[in-house]
Amino acid sequence: MIKNITGWKRYVLIYIVALALSHLVISIFQNPLPDQEDPNKTVQLTVVKADQSLSDKEITIGYEDIYSGSEENPPILLLLPGGPEGPEVFQEIIPDLSSEMRILVPHLPGYGSGNDDLPSYSFKTSSIYTFQFLDSLDISGAHVFGFGLGGPSAIHLAHDHPEKIASIGLIASVGVQELELLGSYRLNHAVHGMQLGAVWLLHNTIPHFGLFNAIDIDVSYAKRHYESDQRPLRSQLKELGKPMIILHGKEDPLVPLAAAQEHYRIVPHSKLQLYDADHDLLETHSDSVSQTIISFITDVEEGRATTADNASKERIKEAEKSFSNVDFAKFKGVSLLIIMLIIILGTLISEDLTCIGAGLLVARGLIGFWPATLACFLGILIGDVGLYLAGRVLGRPAIKRAPFKWIISEKDLEKSAQWFKVKGPAIIIATRFLPGSRMPTYFSAGVIRAGFWMFIFYFILAGLVWTPMLVGISKLLGNELLRYFTLYQDYAIWVFLGAVIGIIMFVKLIIPAFSYKGRRLLLSRYRKLTHWQYWWPIVIYTPVTLYIICLGIKYRCLTLFTAVNPAIPDGGFIGESKSAILDLFDNSSAVALYKKIPYDDEFENMLDGADQFMKENDLSFPIVLKPDVGERGKGVSVIKDRYILQDYLSECSEDIIIQEFIDGNEVGIFYYEKPQDEQGDIFSLTKKKLPQIVGDGQQTVQELILSDDETVNMGKEYLKRNEDRLFEIPDEGEQLTLVEIGTHAQGAIFFEGKELITKALTKRMNNICHSAKGFYFGRFDIKVPSCDNLKEGRELKIIEVNGVTSESINIYDDGYSFIDGQKILMEQWKIAFEIGHQVRSNGSEVSSLFSFLKRVFNQTVKTKE
Incomplete structure (x- = not known):
């Protein structure tokens, strides 16, 4: 079977099969609980909802309970993991610590617990799980130490349940919002959202068969970042009263030293122990860290540790100061590269907010102005040029396929490209100062293949102005700018659109009201809005289309109407040849003289064909030219001299019909005949008036x-x-x-003409239609010298015949309401389905839905082009 699938489809199929097998293997062989040190214990906890309330469901988590000493009631040390590697981060220090105290290491959701589909993984949620864990073991007075992201959970636990805690320790821990990544919750949330998306894609859209599970960063860990909020931590730290120690590496590239120093400052009774280490201090300095923890817990147990009650006055005074942009040690080396990479990635989520965040980092002395600006500019350049290239590579092929090709043609793109060539520089520069407008603008520029180097030049020019300006202003104004810019970003595009709408209304409504012409055209617009006959066809035909679908369901064939005229492809729904339909009635002598002229690149050949037709039939100007395949009068023209004939043919790009011009009154007669009946009937008759002025x-x-x-x-x-x-x-x-053409779309005025329907006219129409085998339903556009001739059925000249999609155009009489028009059209389609059902019963074929839709779509695109 795969051998029969070629090209990209084969690779897509292989990918889908591999992905499905990968998920199957993971679901079967993935261990619900991680490998744990003996003794392996579990505990039942209640699932925490996203709003931090408890649900009625339970989960099982594993935990390690280790003690190798001899005391009957040793101190209890609760270790909360926080790095992507999970509880094993403590494996180097547990042997030393377990001889002095009882070690508890819960495998909390999000860190190796096997529970990867819970409502919440936030810091607050983890602290609630930890409280349940302690409560289930009936433990109070534990010493809780949190590593990395476990630190905020320890802070929440100590703040919310101080009775459970004897002391708190932060190891390489994140904390206050201002010193985390870009310093702003909104910016960090965007970065973490991007991380979550990337991790989710990595684990769920790549066939890895469980190999990625060896990568510690999984979806639940990324969710913990995304769902957590560090803003409450500053106030919670200030309110802690229990002894506290902070252990941190001086070269930590993930959590800046400034964070540990700030935690030490705002908790006046805390201790700070620094190491010549990076984020892996538990591995590289395990002995020293273990001895520091043992010494601290011993002091707490023996009452020697400092608490909030006996902190020094100097430390308390320092803690009472507000956070300021202290000249902390700047990021450098690997740390600088990491923070610049974070800034670059942040711009892919929100360019302007990331620039503001970078400015705040500059203001706090954590990064230099030019590295921050360079990172912002590179990220903006990568992201926006990527949008342009995506539009150029992906957008162009996409619009050549359904459904986009039905909406956008190559000519539309070429026109847009020419317009963008002139207006592009101004647009590119303007969008740089207008959040919300860049993505559609840059992607569209790629789709229309706007000049790449022109795009790059003006983009860089705008970026070199905007990026340093925004980073610099953010440095000067600090956090206050973020609040104002958030409002600007949220409302700028809407204010801009409101201004555009206001300008349009001023130009279209206010200014015209000052002139007679303007006022009369305003009246024209009002009447077209309040008279449904002038509404867009999509509005008029939406209810009718739904009714047609209902009829299709009733008759168990959505395309049953295509059988209504067996002599015409698809019953004359779309794309039918008008000359081929007229050929059906050629024996009736009621058809105006005509000839089909095939399209020819050399328009002189078409001109010769027109001359020959006129000569053979002894015709003079005016004559009528129209497309052989057309709709709603498009391309129909009354040709009054040879110069106009030459112009028409020279611009022609399709087969046309040349037809004699018939003077007189024009009417539209909608005729139908049910196959089992011997005679047909006239469904409606519409008088057409060509508007005149005197x-x-x-x-x-x-x-x-x-x-x-x-x-x-x-x-x-x-x-x-x-x-x-x-x-x-x-x-x-x-x-x-x-106007010279009797179509509603071009301005002809229609009136109900049922009073002109007579037996003589009906008989004449029956004779005409019986001459065309396989025609049962449609509208005739007919010229006749007078109404009397029409009633008598004499001197009728057919100029056009339309099939199943022809309208009963009497609906455009102003005397009919919208509901009246809907009823007439629905009755018309009801008859079409009845005829189609009878024709099908007689053995005629009905178009299949797929092939029918394909022909309709292809013809729609061809007509648009």
């Missing part, structure tokens, strides 16, 4: 159009179609026809 010898054509109460309704369309003579002044009594 000159008074004083007003221009423009003034006459706008002043007439009927023509003003489509004033804009009439002005456009008569733009060459708008300022001519017709003589008094002179009549000017504004």
Whole structure:
């Protein structure tokens, strides 16, 4: 089977199969509990909800309970992991500590517990699990030490349940918000969100068969970062009264030394022990760390440790000071590279907020201005050029496929590219100062293939102005800027859009009201909005489409209507040849003379075909030219001389029909015949009026159009179609026809004409339609000398026949309401399905849904192009 699948589809299939097998292997062989040191114990805890309340579900976690000493009631040391490696981070110090005290190491959710699908993994949640753990073992007065992300959980536990805690220790621990990553909760949250997304993709979209489980950074660990909030920790640290010790590496690249120093400052009774180490101090300095912990806990147990009650006055006074941008040791070496990488990655989430965060880091002395600015600029450059390239590489092929190709054509893209070539520099520079507008702008620039080097040049120019400015302002104004910029970012695009809408309304409504022409065109817009006959087809046909689907379900065939006219492909739904339909009625003698002229690159050949048709039929101008495949009167033109004929054919890009021009009244007759009946019937008859103005010898054509109460309704369309003579002044009594084609879309006015339906006319239509085998349903556009001739069924000349999608155009009479129009159209489609059902019963085929939709979509794209 795979051999029959070629190209990229084969690789996609292989990937899907491998991914499914990978998830299956992981689900079968993944151990629900981690490998643990003996004794291996478990405890039942209640699941904590996302809002930190308790649920009615339980989980099982493992824990280590180790003691190798001889005392009956040794001190209890609770170790809370926090690094991505989980509880094993303490394995180097446990042997030394366990001889002096009882060691408890719970495998909390998010760190090797096997519980990877819980509502919450935040610091607060971990402290609640830890409290449940201690409570289940009936333990109070424990010494709790947290490593890394375990530190905030220890702080929450000591703050919320001081009765459970004898002392607290922070080992390489994160803490106050201001000294974590970019210093801002909002910025850090964005970075952690990106980390969570990347980890989730790594573990869930790559077939790794469990190999990635060896990587300690899993989804639950990333969730703990994302779901946690460090903002409360400063106040909680200040309120701690129990003894506290802080152990930290001077060269820690993950948690800055400044964080440990700040924790030491705001907790006046704390101790600070620094090591010539990085974040792995538990591994590289295990002996020293173990002895420091033992010594500290011994002092606490024997009452020698400092508490909040006996802290020095100098330390208390220092702790009462507000946090300031103290000149902490700057990031350097590997630490500088890591923080710059974090800034670069942060810009991929929020460029401007990351620039502000970088400015705050500069203000606090943690990074230099130029490294921060360079990192921001590089991140912005990578991200936004990536957007442009994504649009260029992915967007262009995408719009050549459904459904985008039905909406956007190559011509549209070329026009947009030319427009962007002129306006692009201003747009690129403007978007740099307008959050929310960059992603769609840059991606779209790639899709339309705007000049790459032009894009790069103006992008760099804008970035070199914006990035240092924002970082510099952030350095000067500090945290206050973040609050104001958040408001700016949240509302800037909406304020901009509001301003644009206001300007448009001013230009479109206020300014026109000061001129007669403007006021009359405003009246025209109002009438088109309040008269449903002028609404967009999608609005009119949405209820009808739903009704058609219901009929398809009733008859168990959504495309049953395609059988209504077996002689026409798909019943004449779309893309049918108008000349081929007229050929069906050629024997009736009621069809106006016509000829199909195939498209030819050399338009002179088409011109010869037109000349030959006119000569053979002794015709003179005017004549009618129209596309052989068209809709709603598109491309139909009355040709009045040879120069216009040459212009039309020279611009032609498809097969056309040349037809004799028939003078007289035009009507639309909707006819149907059920196969089991001997005679058909006229469903509706619509009179068409070509709008006219009558000159008074004083007003221009423009003034006459706008002043007439009927023509003003489509004033804009009439002005456009008569733009060459708008300022001519017709003589008094002179009549000017504004449009020459009897279609509603081009401005013809329709009236109900059911009073003209007679037995004689019905009989004539039956005779005409019986000459066309396989035609049962559709609308005829007919020219006739007079209404009397029409009633008698005499001198009818068919100029066009439309199939199943033709409208019963009497709905456009102003006397019909929207509901009336819907009823007429639904009745029309009901008849179509009834006929289709009978035709199918007689053995005719119905188009399959897939092939039908494919033809419709292809024709839609072709028509648009």
